[in-house]
Amino acid sequence: MKSKLVVLLLILSLLFTTVITGCSSETSKDEGTPAETATEEGGTEEEAAADDGETIKIGAILPLTGSAAATGVKLQAAMEVAQEIINGEYPDLNMPLAKDAGLPNLGGKKIEIIFADHQGNPEMAKSEAERLIEEGVVALVGAYQSSCTKPASQTAEQYGIPFVCGSSSSAALTERGLEYFVRIAPNDDMESEMFYEFMLYLNENYDVDIKTVAVAYIDNEFGVHAKEMAEKWYNEVYKDKGFEYLGSVAYATDVTNVDTEVQQIKDMNPDAIFHASYIADITMFVNKYRDAGVTPKCVLNYCGGFQDTQFVVNLGKDSDYFAGGAAFTAAHLDTMPELKFINDLYREKTNSHFDGPALEEFASIMVVADAINQAGSLDSDAIMEVIRNTEFDAPYFASGAIRFNESGQNEISASYIVQIQDQEYQAVWPEDIATSTPWVPFPDWSERK
DSSP states (O other), X not given: OHHHHHHHHHHHXXXXXXXXXOOOSOOOGGGSOOSOOBOTTSSBHHHHHTTSSOOEEEEXXXXXXXXXXXXXXXXXXXXXXXXXXXXXXXXXXXXTTOXXXXXXXXXXXXXXXXXXXXXXXXXXXXXXXXXXXXXTOSXXXXXXXXXXXXXXXXXXXXXXXXXXXXXXXXGXXXXXXXXXXXXXXXXXXHHHHHHHHHHHHHHHHHOOOOOEEXXXXXSSHHHHHHHHHHHHHHHHTGGXXXXXXXXXXXXXXXXXOOHHHHHHHHHHOOSEEEEEOOHHHHHHHHHHHHHHTOOOSEEEEOSSGGGSTHHHHHHGGGGTTOEEEESOOGGGGGGOHHHHHHHHHHHHHHSSOOOHHHHHHHHHHHHHXXXXXXXTSOXXXXXXXXXXXXXXXXXXXXXXXXXXXXXXXXXXXXXXXEEEXXXXXXXXXXXXXXXXXXXXXXXXXGGOO
């Protein structure tokens, strides 16, 4: 496996250096891969670290500055809640690693999350992944934006370091054949199918007569693949079920005005709009939809800005009727005690409820720590063996569990359709987990409650 190959190459390199130069067998950070040089007692640094008094370091790469900083800070808080659960003692909390302090199979050793800021820049994400690996993290999580998760996870693959992605949704991320990468959130392929099925449900049960669809998307890894998946499902399945795909509207990642894009959408006049947007972008679109009188029958949002509770703060009553995929709604707190407990901890840090991406990033830390504990080792291959072959308990998700398929995608989807009603997120589909019935169709902006 890769991590063992790295060890062998480093040992050979060190022996060669010692013979030629008579220098110490230690390597500097720029001399090669950081992970697993041999110790004097035999074994690897990873194995030695499991026995000393140090914490187990997990690297988290997030957008802590830049345009997505507000979201990144919330994701950081969610990960910190997971760290608090794992390192503390919560005997009444029915969750893995909650009852005892630290990781019991590693002598109660605690985890330490080392945060890095990629600033929304893919090159920065790559370099920060390299830096964290050099600093000795045993796994990586992040990076929210798919365009940053892609290079960061490729770096982790190069070094043989597990990467558990929480909320990045580009379907392409789990189509690369990587051995050390898995993803918890449903991808945009899965969400596209869910959107079409939800529209069929609305047509059959609420006589909404949704027929035409358009996609508005940010022109990056996330948006492009969301658009492609919407088109794929239309062409392969839903074209024959009465829908018509009208086209798509792309916008730049640094967009500051969406007048032109909104006019294009208005000219299309779709019954449904699929949005692949972040919080600042979707806020601009909604404001312009109101100003331009754009009133589709429904708007469905991929993982991204709509899920951020700041969406409601930004737009007030104008946020009502918008819907999309999510792994969290506060409406489930009364029936999910574990979710309520961790949500209370999260609210102490952020003064807001969890949202879908934050809960998925929380889950990424829980999965990594649980896998390390079950492996009883810091060896990368042992950790990945657990990740690949374990169904993880996740009582904070409506689905209750996490299980990765051969490509690394969580095949037990945590998401369902939520809709904002009276400025609160409600689960509206599937019916068995719904907390409210859907509000359809969109009323005219002047007729809103």
